[in-house]
Amino acid sequence: MTISISFAQEHEELDVINILTEYQMGYPGEIDEVLVAKDEGEIVGGAKISQCDEGLFFLEVIGVKEGLQTQGVGKALLSTILEDPWECCKEVFWEKGIDNEFTLATLARGYAVGFYEKMGFKPCTLEDIPEWYRDQCGECPDQDKCQPVPMIYYGGKNK
Ligand SMILES: CC(C)(COP(=O)(O)OP(=O)(O)OC[C@H]1O[C@@H](n2cnc3c(N)ncnc32)[C@H](O)[C@@H]1OP(=O)(O)O)[C@@H](O)C(=O)NCCC(=O)NCCS
Numbered sequence: 001m002t003i004s005i006s007f008a009q010e011h012e013e014l015d016v017i018n019i020l021t022e023y024q025m026g027y028p029g030e031i032d033e034v035l036v037a038k039d040e041g042e043i044v045g046g047a048k049i050s051q052c053d054e055g056l057f058f059l060e061v062i063g064v065k066e067g068l069q070t071q072g073v074g075k076a077l078l079s080t081i082l083e084d085p086w087e088c089c090k091e092v093f094w095e096k097g098i099d100n101e102f103t104l105a106t107l108a109r110g111y112a113v114g115f116y117e118k119m120g121f122k123p124c125t126l127e128d129i130p131e132w133y134r135d136q137c138g139e140c141p142d143q144d145k146c147q148p149v150p151m152i153y154y155g156g157k158n159k
Pocket of ligand 1: 070073074108109112115118
């Protein structure tokens with residue numbers, strides 16, 4: 001696969017929705033805030049982050065097209081985000097500091113914890129993730145099966 005990463009365009013909305021709904025996931029906000037991975041023009045994955053405070057980001061969703069997992073698409077998306085979350089976040093309210101310090105938190109599905117660990121995330125407490133998202137799984141009927149784990153990545157100087 002030759003993967004390129006960019007923000008989604010309006011006409012790509014259905015492709016992104018189709019990938020994410022396979023996992024009962026969606027994205028809050030607008031389609032052009034979603035980062036997509038493309039292989040020769042075909043959308044093979046998507047992810048969205050938001051900024052919650054200065055240097056504090058949250059990964060709201062990430063998903064790779066069914067049948068194309070474990071071929072590096074998730075890694076390509078997430079490593080692009082970790083390289084520069086400001087560049088991968090459509091709505092930046094606080095600009096980059098001189099040390100480029102940031103944290104990227106997420107609520108990982110239990111079965112995906114190994115993927116995040118491979119990418120340098122560590123399990124954390126719910127209090128370590130932005131308050132707004134602590135109840136992200138609260139109304140999900142699959143919560144018991146999914147066993148979500150709060151995880152965090154320290155980037156920049158505080159890595
Ligand atoms: C989780 C997900 C995004 C990972 O993307 P992916 O393209 O399948 O993963 P990659 O091929 O980029 O894997 C990167 C590394 O993580 C490892 N990895 C991937 N999924 C893993 C898992 N579930 N458990 C342990 N390790 C995993 C890979 O082996 C690879 O390791 P390597 O670099 O040593 O070869 C993808 O599988 C997916 O969309 N899953 C369903 C939706 C989902 O669970 N999203 C996350 C919700 S929190």
